Amino acid sequence: MAHHQAHSAHGHTALGTERAARVFVVTVSDTRTSETDTSGPLGCALLEAAGHVVRGTAIVPDEIEAIGSVVRASVADPETDVVLLTGGTGIALRDVTPEAIAPILDRPIDGFGELFRSLSFAEIGPAAMLSRAVAGIAQCTLIVALPGSSSAVRLGLEKLLLPELGHLIVLLRGL
DSSP states (O other): OOSSOEEOTTSOEESSOOOOOEEEEEEEOSSOOTTTOOHHHHHHHHHHHTTOEEEEEEEEOSOHHHHHHHHHHHHHOTTOOEEEEESOOSSSTTOOHHHHHTTTOSEEOHHHHHHHHHHHHHHHGGGGGGOOOEEEEETTEEEEEEOSSHHHHHHIIIIIIHHHHHHHHHHHHOO
16 A cells, blocks of 8 residues: 555545555456467556455456446456556447446546546657546445556556545444
8 A cells, every 4th residue: 555645635634544455457358368468467567556455356358248247247246446458449330338338337436537638648749639448336335347458557556546446445344
C-alpha cells in the first residue's frame, strides 16, 4: 500500500481509510496465451507491489459473451473487490470489452476514461482518442477496462487506479 495519507475529494486527510483490494485480472485477446500475455502479468505485478491481492487471472477471447461471463462471475464473488480487464478497448471490430461490461455496470465512473485519455494524449498524441478505456461499479465491485498494451496498463494503474484504489474499496465495501 502507498505510504501516504488518503485524501478525500473534499481535501481533508483521513487515516485508516484504505484497505487492500482483492483483484481478478482478465486479459481480453483472441491471440494472447499465458506464455505471450505481458499486460495481465504486468497488472498483477503492479497491483501486488502496491499491496493489493490478485485473486486470479483469466484470458478470454474478444467475445461479448465470454467477457461478460467472467465479469459477472467475479461480481458475484464476495471475495473479489475489483475486476481489471486489459484489451479490447480500441475501435477494431473485435474490440468489444466496453460493450460487454456496459450492461453489467450499475454506475459508470466517467472520470476514469476521461483522465486516461487525457494522460494518454500527453504520451501518444491524438491516437489517444481511439481508446475506449472505461470504469464503473457493478453492485459493490469496481470494474476497470484498460487497453491491452503494457504502456496503457502501466499508465492506468500507476497514474489513476493505484493512488485511489484502497480508498475506493473502502467507499464501495466498507472496512
